[in-house]
Amino acid sequence: MTGMLRPSRRRSADFLRSLFSTWYNALITLALLFVAFKAVPPLANWLVFDAVWSSPSADACRLAAGACWAFIREKARFILFGLYPYGEQWRPLLAVLLLVGLVLVSANKRCWTPWLLAVWPAVIAAVLVVMAGGFAGMAAVPTAQWGGLPLTLLLAVVGSAFAFPLGILLALGRTSGMPLIRSVCVGYIEFVRGVPLITVLFMASVMLPLFMPAGVEIDAVLRALVGMTLFVAAYFAEVIRGGLLAVPKGQFEAVHALGLGYWAGMRLVVLPQVLRISVPPLTNTLIGLIKDSSLVAIIGLVDLLGASKRSLSDPEWLGFYREAYVFVALIYFAICFSVSRYSRRVEADLSARQKH
Amino acid sequence: MSHPAENKPAAGLFESLAALLRDRTVRRWVFQLAVTLSLVSFIGLLVAIAAGNLARQGIATGYGFLTGEARFEISESVIAYSAANSYGRALLVGFLNTLKVSLVAIVLATVIGTAVGIARLSSNRLLAGVAGAYVEGLRNIPLLLQLSFWYGLLTVTLPVPRAALNPVEGVYLSNRGVVLPMLEPHAAFGYAGICLAFGAAIAVLLNRLAARRQERTGRRTVIAPAVLFVLFVPVLAAWYFGGAPAALDMPRLQGFNFVGGVRLSPEFAALLFGLTAYSATFIAETVRGGIEAVSAGQSEAGRSLGLRPGLVMRLIILPQAIRMIIPPITSQYLNMTKNSSLGVAIAYPDLVAVGNVTMNQTGQAIEVVSIFMIVYLTISLAISGFMNWYNHRMALVTR
Numbered sequence: 001m002t003g004m005l006r007p008s009r010r011r012s013a014d015f016l017r018s019l020f021s022t023w024y025n026a027l028i029t030l031a032l033l034f035v036a037f038k039a040v041p042p043l044a045n046w047l048v049f050d051a052v053w054s055s056p057s058a059d060a061c062r063l064a065a066g067a068c069w070a071f072i073r074e075k076a077r078f079i080l081f082g083l084y085p086y087g088e089q090w091r092p093l094l095a096v097l098l099l100v101g102l103v104l105v106s107a108n109k110r111c112w113t114p115w116l117l118a119v120w121p122a123v124i125a126a127v128l129v130v131m132a133g134g135f136a137g138m139a140a141v142p143t144a145q146w147g148g149l150p151l152t153l154l155l156a157v158v159g160s161a162f163a164f165p166l167g168i169l170l171a172l173g174r175t176s177g178m179p180l181i182r183s184v185c186v187g188y189i190e191f192v193r194g195v196p197l198i199t200v201l202f203m204a205s206v207m208l209p210l211f212m213p214a215g216v217e218i219d220a221v222l223r224a225l226v227g228m229t230l231f232v233a234a235y236f237a238e239v240i241r242g243g244l245l246a247v248p249k250g251q252f253e254a255v256h257a258l259g260l261g262y263w264a265g266m267r268l269v270v271l272p273q274v275l276r277i278s279v280p281p282l283t284n285t286l287i288g289l290i291k292d293s294s295l296v297a298i299i300g301l302v303d304l305l306g307a308s309k310r311s312l313s314d315p316e317w318l319g320f321y322r323e324a325y326v327f328v329a330l331i332y333f334a335i336c337f338s339v340s341r342y343s344r345r346v347e348a349d350l351s352a353r354q355k356h
Numbered sequence: 357m358s359h360p361a362e363n364k365p366a367a368g369l370f371e372s373l374a375a376l377l378r379d380r381t382v383r384r385w386v387f388q389l390a391v392t393l394s395l396v397s398f399i400g401l402l403v404a405i406a407a408g409n410l411a412r413q414g415i416a417t418g419y420g421f422l423t424g425e426a427r428f429e430i431s432e433s434v435i436a437y438s439a440a441n442s443y444g445r446a447l448l449v450g451f452l453n454t455l456k457v458s459l460v461a462i463v464l465a466t467v468i469g470t471a472v473g474i475a476r477l478s479s480n481r482l483l484a485g486v487a488g489a490y491v492e493g494l495r496n497i498p499l500l501l502q503l504s505f506w507y508g509l510l511t512v513t514l515p516v517p518r519a520a521l522n523p524v525e526g527v528y529l530s531n532r533g534v535v536l537p538m539l540e541p542h543a544a545f546g547y548a549g550i551c552l553a554f555g556a557a558i559a560v561l562l563n564r565l566a567a568r569r570q571e572r573t574g575r576r577t578v579i580a581p582a583v584l585f586v587l588f589v590p591v592l593a594a595w596y597f598g599g600a601p602a603a604l605d606m607p608r609l610q611g612f613n614f615v616g617g618v619r620l621s622p623e624f625a626a627l628l629f630g631l632t633a634y635s636a637t638f639i640a641e642t643v644r645g646g647i648e649a650v651s652a653g654q655s656e657a658g659r660s661l662g663l664r665p666g667l668v669m670r671l672i673i674l675p676q677a678i679r680m681i682i683p684p685i686t687s688q689y690l691n692m693t694k695n696s697s698l699g700v701a702i703a704y705p706d707l708v709a710v711g712n713v714t715m716n717q718t719g720q721a722i723e724v725v726s727i728f729m730i731v732y733l734t735i736s737l738a739i740s741g742f743m744n745w746y747n748h749r750m751a752l753v754t755r
Contacts, residue, residue: 018481025480032482180388184395191729194736196694198708199728206721210409211402291498298500298701305501321508329497329505336496 058317071320072327075311079328082147082302082310088139092150095127099153107342124158143221147302149331151221155293155303159228160236160286166229167236172266174237175244185237192234197292201227205299224296232289239281243274277350283343287336294332304328406722413719421718422447428713430705432621443714450710451731457624457706458693461631465692466685468632469639476644487640495637500698502634507626507702510534517613526606526617534620535607544598551590559583623704627696635692639685646681647673679750686743690736707731 019029050066054073061068072079081092102123105111131150134140146154173185192200204227208218218226247270255265297306308324311317376382410417422444429439433449434456475487494502511531514521520530526537539545566577595601607617620628650673658668700709708728715724 015481018479021479025478025483028478028480028483032486178384178388180392184392191733194733195729196697196708196732198697198700199725199732202708202712202715202721202728203725206715207406207725210406210721212409213405214409214412287496291496294498294500295698298698305498305504309504319512321512322505325501325505325508329501332498332501333493333496337492340496 058320061320067323067326068320069323071317071323074317075314075324076327078148078311079304079307079324080148082151082307083145084147084150085139085141085145088133088141091130091133091138091141092146092148095131095150096153098123098127098130099150099157103157120161124161127154127158143219146221148307149304151296151301152290152293152304155225155228155296156286156290159225159232159293160289162225162229163231163233163236166233167240168271170233170237171240171244174241189234189237192231193238197228197231197295198298200231201295201299203227204230220299220301224299224301228289228293228296231292232285235285235288236282239278239285240274242281243278244270246277247273280343280347280350283339283346287339287343290336290339291332304331415719417720417722419723421714421720421723424718426714426717428717430710431703432624432705443718446710446714447707447727450705450707453704453710454693454696454706454708457627457631457699457704458696461628461635461696462689462692464628464632465635465639469636470643472636473640473643473647476640477647491637491640494634495641499630499634499695500701503626503630503698503702506630507622510622510626517609520609520614526604528607528609528614530614531622532613532619533622534625535614535617536620537604537606538616538618540601540603540605542599542601542603544595544601547594547598548591551594552587555586555588555590558586562586621704623699623702626702627699627704631692631695635688635695638688638691642681642684642688643677646677649680650676682746682750683743686739686746690739693735693739694732 018025020026046066048066050064052061052064052066052068052070055061055068055070058068058071061070077086077089081089084092102120105119106116127150130138131146131154132141132143170185170189173181174189176182201224204223205220208223208226212218251269251273252265255269258265260268293303294305296303297309300306302310305328308328311324312319312321377386407417423442425439426441426443426446427439428446430437430446430449432453434452435445435449437445437449472487472490475483476491478484478487510529510533514529514531517528517530517532520528520535522528528535562579562582566579570576605616607614607619654672654676655668658672659665663671696706697708699706700712703709711724711728715721718724
């Protein structure tokens with residue numbers, strides 16, 4: 001009789017039937033319900049019912065059995081913006097909005113036009129200028145005070161902006177017919193992909209200053225950015241190489257037949273196809289980059305994770321690490337989950353296009 | 357290709373050079389040489405600057421420091437180590453700790469990941485939903501954050517050993533780590549192990565013989581009972597006649613800490629737990645993808661041949677799915693080994709953590725970072741070598 005029910009009712013009926021369709025499904029369902037019965041009430045009590053939502057000091061929290069969300073209320077701005085001067089925090093907020101806007105615009109297929117290539121440097125320059133200040137009445141803020149969410153986004157977005165062209169060059173080099181160039185590119189890509197990011201960051205933070213002429217100091221944020229860029233370029237290169245291999249040989253032959261040179265052919269015929277099919281794996285690499293940017297906390301930067309760790313060392317509010325990490329985890333999750341949803345949508349789009 | 361220059365002997369040196377540059381092969385080599393030369397000279401410049409900087413700071417280059425006394429303790433080690441040992445041995449301790457946590461995490465994550473991957477395809481929608489929530493939840497949160505959380509839970513929130521949580525008899529959770537009971541060592545376990553190795557060898561041999569016979573006669577020999585027999589009966593016999601040891605070394609509270617059993621340090625436990633839970637989500641996705649990629653027609657064909665669902669899975673779906681699952685899973689193992697270096701953030705003494713201390717004490721940044729790179733590159737080459745060998749073996753042989 002399910003055919004007569006409305007679709008939503010039928011779906012829930014199907015769901016319920018699947019729970020007890022066979023004896024082992026019934027067993028699994030009962031076991032899961034038992035676990036939920038044991039685990040959910042204490043968790044809900046900690047998260048919501050016993051939690052302290054607002055309190056001027058930690059004393060009320062220490063008496064309560066639940067989470068201390070008052071701590072997050074107290075520290076949210078520090079976790080989000082790090083050591084940035086309190087009165088100037090509209091600037092990192094603006095930077096976050098600019099970066100998010102840039103990513104949203106770039107995600108829209110209708111905006112995939114050449115002018116996007118001009119928008120990226122412009123927005124990134126604007127972000128850096130707003131963060132650094134030092135003109136038009138905005139106080140200069142050294143990068144040592146940059147932190148929190150803007151730093152995390154800056155590392156991910158600016159890192160990928162620099163790594164992307166580098167990755168294209170490496171991929172072209174690896175697939176080119178020139179043996180010297182090819183071996184240089186293969187060596188670089190395989191080397192970087194073989195080592196953990198943290199060693200690359202150590203290399204950037206400890207070794208980079210050794211390679212600078214005496215008297216030249218490079219800023220810690222810049223060092224981390226260089227490390228992340230060099231690291232992620234190798235991964236981008238492999239994704240783009242995969243795309244290059246997927247372009248039919250006839251396209252390259254057509255380029256030759258039209259008499260186009262290597263660069264013109266790549267730019268006008270091959271790369272547009274490559275980039276289109278590489279969007280889902282590139283987005284996945286970007287998710288990895290966002291998560292990996294948290295590693296800069298190990299080399300002493302105050303990114304989102306680093307700021308949450310520092311917020312824990314306030315002697316007035318000791319011991320609320322669970323609240324801080326849950327809060328930061330939700331931010332990372334919101335970002336990464338929406339990017340991965342986007343990647344899946346583009347992938348579905350692409351495979352639908354291929355079926356026609 | 358002929359150069360115009362060859363036809364015009366009267367042309368000047370400049371014209372013939374220009375013509376040479378118009379030749380495609382020549383131009384490509386000139387371009388390659390120019391790029392390579394500029395790279396080499398750039399690296400040379402960096403090396404020269406670094407050498408000058410190091411000389412000014414009075415840091416000697418080279419690996420001589422490895423024999424120097426380390427003068428720092430390492431909280432856990434698989435081999436004997438004290439602060440009087442050399443930096444070289446300290447780094448070896450770190451390397452072995454990296455291998456230890458990676459290997460255990462790889463085994464656990466494979467088991468959990470496979471189970472979760474299959475659970476996502478379950479006909480029980482509740483189970484599929486729970487598995488999906490686990491995968492989506494954990495893999496979108498940075499591993500470093502998860503490690504910090506688990507480490508906090510193990511060191512800050514858990515009680516002191518005196519008030520340790522005791523969920524199951526013999527298992528204690530406290531801020532000094534996790535303590536588990538352990539079988540007391542006995543000679544009979546050694547005999548049983550030898551019997552197990554022999555049994556496994558005989559089982560492999562039986563399987564080969566049966567496969568050969570099936571190829572020859574087309575008839576499938578049922579070897580499962582024989583395999584179970586050679587695997588388990590000698591092992592149980594060895595254990596029983598060896599004295600049937602079953603004594604458990606139970607941990608007991610003595611003074612401020614536990615004695616007996618095996619103790620996992622909070623650092624090791626947090627890293628193992630975090631790394632396993634995080635990586636299992638990626639393995640689960642790989643397993644699910646591999647099974648889903650085997651086309652539905654395959655299982656329909658299997659069923660129409662009259663095979664039972666279990667046999668369809670074992671004989672038709674799994675062999676095809678595994679071919680697709682193994683390469684990405686191998687690179688996942690490689691990722692896990694690399695990710696174990698995040699233990700440095702929670703004071704687990706792996707290679708990177710020990711190297712970091714060494715770097716701070718000696719100032720030999722270049723040498724230590726080069727050791728990191730060499731070690732991880734060797735591991736990744738070994739794993740990809742295995743992968744190539746396996747792919748070659750499993751490659752689809754088409755007529």
